[in-house]
Amino acid sequence: MTTHDNIHIPGESLPHWVWFVIEFTIVLAVSALISKEIMGAFEGVEETMKNWIYFGILTAIFGS
Numbered sequence: 001m002t003t004h005d006n007i008h009i010p011g012e013s014l015p016h017w018v019w020f021v022i023e024f025t026i027v028l029a030v031s032a033l034i035s036k037e038i039m040g041a042f043e044g045v046e047e048t049m050k051n052w053i054y055f056g057i058l059t060a061i062f063g064s
Contacts, residue, residue: 031061 035057
């Protein structure tokens with residue numbers, strides 16, 4: 001079996017911390033979108049309480 005030297009491996013071209021930043025932003029964006037969709041169930045709640053619920057859901061999803 002032969003190997004090819006012309007294959008691009010992204011982990012070798014970028015600093016290691018950049019991959020953590022990319023993963024962080026993707027997970028945070030997905031958590032925010034899911035939280036936004038779940039907020040439709042809280043129609044009768046005050047606006048200030050909706051903020052607490054939204055960030056609580058976002059934190060629960062992001063932290064798990």
